Amino acid sequence: MAMLPVAQLYARDIPDLHPPQGADLLQVLWCPFDHPIMPRTALFWRDAASVTDILTTPPEPPAMQFHDYLPKPYLLQPEQVTDYPDHLELSKELRDRLTDWNAWQVTDAANAAMSPVRASFDRAYPSEPPEARERRFSSYLPLYYDNELAGAPGWKVGGWPRWGATDPCPRTCPDCGHAMDALLTIATLEGNADSGWRPYEPSGDQSTGPDAYGPRQPTEVQIGSGYDQQLYVCPASPHHRHLELMH
Ligand SMILES: [Zn+2]
Ligand SMILES: [Zn+2]
Structure with a gap:
């Protein structure tokens, strides 16, 4: 069965791509059937200068498990962001610091960013005794961290x-048992309602996706019931x- 093109990434556009020596282009293909729960991917590192014989229309397979496994062609507009590991992947010491409200207020900038978060939390629990509210806020902080600072959503x-x-x-x-690096995330959604992460839209245009999917799902790809497929190398x-x- 012919594999489908999923992503084509040039090192010149993406400083974090880190191609092996002699390559400057990554091509990701997949078989559009569940293996066993999502498509199986194949990675091709290439020297872009050697790619000359280009098909104008990529082949489409005669059958697919789901139509969501046929990515809608889309020109990437990469932006550079910093995200952090999920709180469950941090050491016990760092996890404890996340629940410490004082640790979130160490600089003026952190204070300015966090005081509206604190204020809206306090408004949500107006009648709770201060001690109980403090405990509730402490246990909310790691969730806030996961949504707003860890694991940016979207293709990355x-x-x-x-x-x-x-x-x-x-x-x-x-x-070889070595710890692996994240290479590419093939995401269902570019953002979600629980989080402030939003793709940068230079024109402020929020209508780039087709009506049925909307701008949060421009590629029309769906992994599982709305999850991500992440590839590690x-x-x-x-x-x-x-x-x-x-x-
Ligand atoms: Zn297959
Ligand atoms: Zn290895």
């Missing part, structure tokens, strides 16, 4: 997983097998 190179379908699990190379060797996780 590098960065951290946004765990939802499962708890965090180790990503180790099947060939081994930093020890580009010849080691890559890993696919749904989360």
Whole structure:
């Protein structure tokens, strides 16, 4: 069965791509059937200058498991962001610091960013005794961190997983046991209602997606019931097998 083109990324556009020596282009393809819960991907690192014989129309397979496995062609507009690991992937010491409200107010900038969060939380629980409200706020802070600072949603190179379908699990190379790096996230959605992450739209245009899907799902790809497929590669060797996780 012919595989489908999913993404084509140039190192010149994406500083975090880190291609192996001699390559400056990554082509990601997949088989549009569940293997066993999502499409199986294939990675091709290439030298863009050597890619000359280009098909104008990519082949479409005669059958697919779901129509959501046929990405809508879309020109990427990459932006550089910083995200952090999910709080469940942090050390016990850092997890404890996340629940400490004082630790969130160490600079003026942090104070300015966090005081509206605190105020709206206090408004939501007006009649709670102060001590109970403080405890509730402490347990809310790691969730706030996960939504607003950890694991940016959407298609991305590098960065951290946004765990939802499962708890965090180790990503180790099947060939050498080395810890793996995130390569690419194939996401169902570019953002969600619980989070302030939004793709940068230079024109302020929110109507780039087709009506049925909307701008939060411009590629029309759906993984599971709205999750992400993240691909990991081994930093020890580009010849080691890559890993696919749904989360
Ligand atoms: Zn297949
Ligand atoms: Zn390896």
